[in-house]
Amino acid sequence: MEILKPILNRRSVRRYQDKPVDDEQIRTLLESARRAPSGDNSQPWNFIVVKSEEMRRRITAACHNQKWMMQAPVHIVCVGDMEARLKDLIKKDETIRSTSHLKVQENSALHELKLVIRDTAIAGDHLVLQAESMGLATCWVAWFEQKGLRPVLDIPANKYVIAVICVGYAVKNLKPRARKPLKDMVHYERWG
């Protein structure tokens, strides 16, 4: 049985051609993310599409100045929205009527945030595999802090940035990186 080509061929790419990604392509990427499954169909994801050099420069700075990021003509910022799980929060505490006062930092203990991160990651993976199938290259970037990246993009404190996905055309096709063998990650019937 064949593994899906975009799964087989995808690589995290950190060198991009000086070649733009057009709006129709970006729309298709977003559409693929939109189709993702989520708990209670809550769709807690948001995407900020950033193309301007100035904004990409500021995002790159917030990502510990990983300079290669500037080579990617598009940054898609994936943001989890706690508002989508508001009803779960109300279930626990009826006095919660809005998440607007919630700060969800790196050290937040909220269980609902974990669900939002999970679902936003799934949507991001859709986008990444879709990009690969269209001949585009990507890289997940998550080396930043909420308090560093949020102000750059005017993201409110009750949203949680889960990643910046860089998108562009790879300078060259890279071979997939090594992974642990299956025996190190697969168990049968129970752990251990």
Add this chain to the structure above:
Amino acid sequence: MEILKPILNRRSVRRYQDKPVDDEQIRTLLESARRAPSGDNSQPWNFIVVKSEEMRRRITAACHNQKWMMQAPVHIVCVGDMEARLKDLIKKDETIRSTSHLKVQENSALHELKLVIRDTAIAGDHLVLQAESMGLATCWVAWFEQKGLRPVLDIPANKYVIAVICVGYAVKNLKPRARKPLKDMVHYERWG
């Protein structure tokens, strides 16, 4: 531009045929997950493949007795492993030499756990899209508590179960469910 067929056609399926999934198919699913990207290539995922009726019954019970789960001939339990981020933890606190004493419950505040959840979700999404491309149906299940599901599978307290993915053959092809329109989730250049 066409969206990848498994992204377009995937549905969360809760009615399965009485028809087994063979081991070669399961191996291909796991192989697709193995290829997923992760922060620092840490590959923090583990998968427990459960086929026995007795174990599926116990998993179903721990998932608030969602009886339809018993129709799926395979449950793949996706487990995030904090050990894979041990070096990040050591960076913060040199006295940490092992995560074996850590309990990562629903209300854990560990930032590293959020990264592990993100990466394990990406690997799970690979598996789900691969299944769809092979004519198999799936459903993400995450309505359980760590303390309920872990003992059933002998999963240590420093691992975090992110989902049970049910796998089997759908009774019928369902149409994709509605999603919010793109305009409700996409922003340009900055939030708002």
